[in-house]
Amino acid sequence: MNTYENKLKQLQERFIRYAKIDTQSDPNSPTCPSTLKQKDLGKVLVAELLELGVSDAALDEFGYVYATLPSNTDKQVPVICFCSHMDTSPDCSGAEVKPIIHYNYNGEDLVLPDDMSVVLKMSEHRDLKDQLGNDIITASGTTLLGADNKAGLAEIMEAVSFLTQNPQIKHGTIKILFTPDEEIGRGVDKADLKKLGADFGYTIDGETLGSIEDETFSADGATLTINGVSSHPGFAKGKMESAIKILSAIIDALPKDRLSPESTRAKEGFIHPVSMQGHVEQAEAQFILRDFDDELLQQHAIVLENVAKEVLKSYPGSSYELTVKPQYRNMKKVLDQYPQVIAYGVQAIERAGVAVKKQSIRGGTDGSRLSFMGLPCPNIFAGEHAFHGKQEWVSVQDMEKAVQTIVNIACIWEEQA
Structure with missing residues (x-):
């Protein structure tokens, strides 16, 4: 050898x-x-x-x-x-x-x-x-x-x-x-x-x-928490607002042809849900936000929040909390x-x-x-x-x-x- x-x-x-x-x-x-x-x-x-x-x-x-x-x-x-x-x-x-x-x-x-x-x-x-x-x-x-x-x-x-x-x-x-x-x-x-x-x-x-x-990338982590309205499922008509379904609707409403890992390349950033957990009354999703430009990175958090606000218009008894933490630059x-x-x-x-x-x-x-x-x-x-x-x-x-x-x-x- x-x-x-x-x-x-x-x-x-x-x-x-x-x-x-x-x-x-x-x-x-x-x-x-x-x-x-x-x-x-x-x-x-x-x-x-x-x-x-x-x-x-x-x-x-x-x-x-x-x-x-x-x-x-x-x-x-x-x-x-x-x-x-x-x-x-x-x-x-x-x-x-x-x-x-x-x-x-x-x-x-x-x-x-x-x-x-x-x-x-x-x-x-x-x-x-x-x-x-x-x-x-x-x-x-x-x-x-x-x-x-x-x-x-x-x-x-x-x-x-x-x-x-x-x-x-x-x-x-x-x-x-x-x-x-x-x-x-x-x-x-x-x-x-x-x-x-x-x-x-x-x-x-x-x-x-x-x-x-x-x-x-510059990187932030975001946590979106939905506070829904729980009710016995047998008597839930007109009362229940499921945090799980609200959170799912928000994720589904995020842009699909842009701002997602599946549709971006090169210098394009994204909003990416990486995990979900919860129940009817409260549900939480973790997101990673990424972009090469710090100003655009901040805009991604605004997009996420605006989508949450828009979805929640249909759920008057529910609310959301969004926290964003820097990860690296x-x-x-x-x-x-x-x-x-x-x-x-x-x-x-x-x-x-x-x-x-x-x-x-x-x-x-x-x-x-x-x-x-x-x-x-x-x-x-x-x-x-x-x-x-x-x-x-x-x-x-x-x-x-x-x-x-x-x-x-x-x-x-x-x-x-």
Whole structure:
């Protein structure tokens, strides 16, 4: 086995090891981390970092992993952080993940054996056309894979492994931050940036090979509560105003040809109901509001409220309450002030022999909030695709290019110092 093949094997084995650990976060939990099982992976990561000689690697009480790869240069280099998250999405089971490696992908449909109705088709996954001859990892058909963001974890760990084994490669101080609960919007709630001590950062949590993202949605969460009128159903004529039906009518009345995830793309924002619960007397729905423009984001909340008011005109005994809470903001406002962070990321991708795709994220990363907390932090590709579902996949060769990019970033910051 040649050196490159050995590196790929080590990388894929590391990723599979992480993917098998259930780290699903829970938006209904008040604790940090939201699920204790996220610490199971944190402990593994710390143990592996210590084995690599990263002596200060530690898992804190909130489920964050901090570690430092000391500088090996005489130059004064800004401290760079690489960050990925340990949790997987609540949208799909992450328990008992069975990763499958599809070697030398030839373009045929990938039928997942534990549920043969789950099929990856090139016609539906456009990025698969660039993967011919590569090795694709999927789950088995009943769970997500967890490439979001265990691919990023594995890539950072492989980069650390490479740098510790090759001390002739010069770099400044490198900080590692692995976070819990990113998928539920709480990934940096308890992050200690003073303890971290970094000047600039890169989240490794992107999709397509070569992508670097300097812009995210701005995001709010909204809770709409309907207070209806309860009555015995046998004697409800002219009396009952069901909060469940009112809330359903409001959701149905929201725009369908615009302002919804199903009908928007590129820079278009949306209003998206993500959960409902309740009974006749009171019902509640959670929404996420998204847009790249903060003023338009505020308008989405107004649209939601106006729809609620209009529907409630038919229910004189009922009322509503709408609360809107900020979640994160478009990180481009911060990153535009530090053009070298993006420039060095672009150079690092190019140095790995990959075409750069500078783009925006129709979503968010830990880097969104970290940027506004004082750690400018764009997002670099990890190679994860079709995340949050059973068709999630990642390419081993793309992951290796991400490892190279991480190493190149560290080198370029040292060279430019």
